[in-house]
Amino acid sequence: MRADKQREVNYKRRQLLKSLVAIPLVSSLSMIPSLSFAAYAASGDKRFILVILRGAMDGLAAVAPYGDPALTGLRGSLLPAENELHKLDSFFGLHPSFSNLFNLYQESELAICHAVASPYRQRSHFDGQNVLEIGLDGPDQAESGWLNRCVPLIGQSNRKNTSASPAMAIGPAVPAVLLGDAEVGSWAPAILPVPSDSTMARLQRLYSEDEFLGAKLEQALLARDMVGENSMNRSRRPGQNFNVMIDATAKFMSQEHGPAIAVMESNGWDTHANQGATQGQLARKFTELDEGLARLKRGLGTSWNNTVVVVVTEFGRTAAVNGTQGTDHGTAGVAFLLGGSVNGGKVLGQWPGLASGNLFQGRDLRPTTDMRSLFKTVLRDHLGTEMNKIDSIVFPASSAAAYLDGLV
Numbered sequence: 001m002r003a004d005k006q007r008e009v010n011y012k013r014r015q016l017l018k019s020l021v022a023i024p025l026v027s028s029l030s031m032i033p034s035l036s037f038a039a040y041a042a043s044g045d046k047r048f049i050l051v052i053l054r055g056a057m058d059g060l061a062a063v064a065p066y067g068d069p070a071l072t073g074l075r076g077s078l079l080p081a082e083n084e085l086h087k088l089d090s091f092f093g094l095h096p097s098f099s100n101l102f103n104l105y106q107e108s109e110l111a112i113c114h115a116v117a118s119p120y121r122q123r124s125h126f127d128g129q130n131v132l133e134i135g136l137d138g139p140d141q142a143e144s145g146w147l148n149r150c151v152p153l154i155g156q157s158n159r160k161n162t163s164a165s166p167a168m169a170i171g172p173a174v175p176a177v178l179l180g181d182a183e184v185g186s187w188a189p190a191i192l193p194v195p196s197d198s199t200m201a202r203l204q205r206l207y208s209e210d211e212f213l214g215a216k217l218e219q220a221l222l223a224r225d226m227v228g229e230n231s232m233n234r235s236r237r238p239g240q241n242f243n244v245m246i247d248a249t250a251k252f253m254s255q256e257h258g259p260a261i262a263v264m265e266s267n268g269w270d271t272h273a274n275q276g277a278t279q280g281q282l283a284r285k286f287t288e289l290d291e292g293l294a295r296l297k298r299g300l301g302t303s304w305n306n307t308v309v310v311v312v313t314e315f316g317r318t319a320a321v322n323g324t325q326g327t328d329h330g331t332a333g334v335a336f337l338l339g340g341s342v343n344g345g346k347v348l349g350q351w352p353g354l355a356s357g358n359l360f361q362g363r364d365l366r367p368t369t370d371m372r373s374l375f376k377t378v379l380r381d382h383l384g385t386e387m388n389k390i391d392s393i394v395f396p397a398s399s400a401a402a403y404l405d406g407l408v
Contacts, residue, residue: 045303045306046260046306046307046341046382046383046384047253047260047261047262047300047303047306047307047308047339048260048261048262048307048308048309048310048378048379048382048383049249049253049261049262049263049264049296049307049308049309049310049339050147050177050261050262050263050264050309050310050312051263051264051265051266051293051309051310051311051312052129052132052133052175052177052263052264052265052266052312052313052314053265053266053269053289053311053312053313054125054129054265054266054267054268054269054313054314055125055267055268055269055270055271055313055314056125056128056269056270056313056314056315056316056317056329056330056333057269057285057313057316057317057333057334058269058271058275058282058316058317058327058333059114059116059313059316059317059332059333059334059365060075060316060317060319060333060365061075061078061079061095061275061277061282061286061317061327062094062095062098062286062333062334063088063092063093063094063095063112063114063334063347064079064080064085064092064093064094064095065091065092065114065351065354066082066085066087066091066092066093067090067091067092068091068351068353068354070353070354070355070356071354074319074320074321074354075319075320075321076321077277077321077325078275078276078277078321078325078327079277080095080096080277080278084096084278086098086099086101086102086105088102088105088112088347089347091347091351092112092114092347095283095286096278096283097278097283097286097287097290098286098290099290100290100291100293100294101290101293101336101338104293104297104338104344105344105345106345107344107345108342108343108344108345109338109339109340109342109344110336110337110338110342110344110345111336111337111338111342111343111344111345111346111347111348111407112334112335112336112337112346112347112348113334113335113336113337113347113348113349113369113374114332114334114347114348114349114351115332115349115350115351115352115365115366115367115368115369116332116333116334116335116349116367116368116369116370116371116374117315117316117331117332117333117367117369117370117371118131118132118314118315118370118371118372119131119136119137119138119370119372120132120138120139120314120315121331121360123315123328123329123330124329125270125314125329126139127139127140128314128315129176129314130176131314132177132312132314132371133145133146133147133175133176133177134146134176134177135149135177135372135375135394135395135398136395136396136397137397143179143180144179144180144181145175145176145177145178145179145180146177146375146394146395147167147177147178147261147263148167148177148178148179148180148181148182148184149180149182149393149394150379150383150385150390150393150394151166151167151180151182151183151184151261152182153385153386153389153390153393153394154166154260154261154383154384154385166259166260166261167182167184167185167259167260167261167262167263168184168185168186168187168252168258168259168261168262168263169184169185169186169187169262169263169264170186170187170188170245170248170249170252170262170263170264171186171188171245171263171264171265172188173186173188174186175263175265177263178263185259187248187252189241189244189245189248242266242288242289242292243292243295245264245265246264246292246293246295246296246299247295247299249262249264249296249299250295250296250298250299250300251299253300253303253307254299254300254301254302254303260383261383266285266288266289266292268281268285269285269313271317271326271327272322272324272326272327272328273322273324273325273326274324274325274326275321275325275326275327289311293309293311293338296309304339304340305340305341306340306341307339307340307341308337308338308339308341308342308378308382308408309336309337309338309339310335310336310337310374310375310378311335311336311337311338312335312371312374313333313335315329315330315331315332315333316330316331316332316333316334316364316365317329317330317333318330318363318364319354319359319363319364319365320363330363330364330365331360331361331364331365331366331367332352332360332364332365332366332367332368333365335371335374337374337378337407337408341382341408342407342408343406343407343408348369348404348407349368349369350368350369351368352365352366352367352368353366370398370400370401370402371401372395372398372401373401373402373403373404374404374407375395376390376391376394376395376398376401376403377403377404377407377408378407378408379394380403381403381407381408382408387403
């Protein structure tokens with residue numbers, strides 16, 4: 001166990017160092033963190049937003065298979081009453097906290113993939129997240145993330161200016177999915193007060209003769225103008241930070257010359273104890289996510305019509321409730337695909353069943369869809385990436401992850 005812990009510490013150190021290197025100006029302009037050193041792409045109409053839920057969201061709670069006769073015996077006190085669910089059909093129902101997602105489903109702007117997982121089959125958070133983000137069969141098999149490998153391949157028809165990266169990380173560090181050789185932008189909310197206009201004017205004069213720093217400072221100032229100072233200086237009440245990330249993402253992605261790709265994260269999904277059913281920590285996280293995604297749609301405005309949002313987590317949770325009224329690390333879970341470009345109103349994937357003989361290793365929902373199938377389909381059918389390059393560069397050795405026709 002001690003060796004595993006040291007491996008996790010070493011991994012996190014490597015990821016931190018790589019994410020810091022990826023943030024432009026971090027050493028030269030760290031006195032103005034509110035500007036977040038963003039670089040921009042001038043993209044076409046198509047938008048792709050990846051939301052990573054860290055900690056492993058409970059897919060069986062998010063989208064309950066109430067039609068499976070084994071569910072009640074496994075879940076007990078963690079299961080909302082059937083009449084409280086937002087019923088999608090005669091088998092699946094959304095958690096009561098997902099009222100906005102239910103509306104999107106009814107409007108055919110939300111598709112749900114159940115029993116989905118990455119190729120990872122163990123239960124370590126950092127290994128599971130690593131496999132999810134590098135897009136390969138096991139952890140630590142690459143130094144680059146699959147979305148970074150895709151950046152140079154984005155279809156030319158979707159980019160008006162190929163001199164800048166089309167991808168943006170929204171948050172305090174660049175996630176592993178965007179790390180690699182391709183340059184990406186980043187933005188994070190302010191920790192310190194925003195510098196005054198006079199201070200910024202002096203910095204502009206100071207860096208005006210520096211080709212690299214001068215350009216980066218102008219990009220940072222553009223980030224401040226696009227997102228707005230108010231959103232970068234909000235207090236950090238519970239759930240507020242997620243709304244700040246949502247607002248920033250919406251502002252960047254709705255700009256005519258904004259990025260085509262954005263990645264943001266939400267933490268706090270590890271519910272080992274006191275998970276709750278319609279009340280409690282998980283219900284609060286569901287509400288935060290539900291309201292945040294509705295907020296994203298409002299913020300994107302007409303850009304929503306050309307957007308695909310994919311919400312994923314590193315793995316699911318156990319089928320049965322544990323002794324502390326929570327759920328432990330599992331395998332298959334749920335992914336959400338939403339946006340004006342999604343052919344929604346359906347639940348994707350083959351349901352494996354919750355009977356004891358159908359569970360993976362006798363405890364988890366069995367995976368029937370490779371999560372890379374979702375990513376590959378969005379890259380090909382939405383962003384216009386060539387299929388042969390997806391299969392050889394972005395997701396090599398993923399032939400078992402089939403494309404899904406008619407998703408976007």
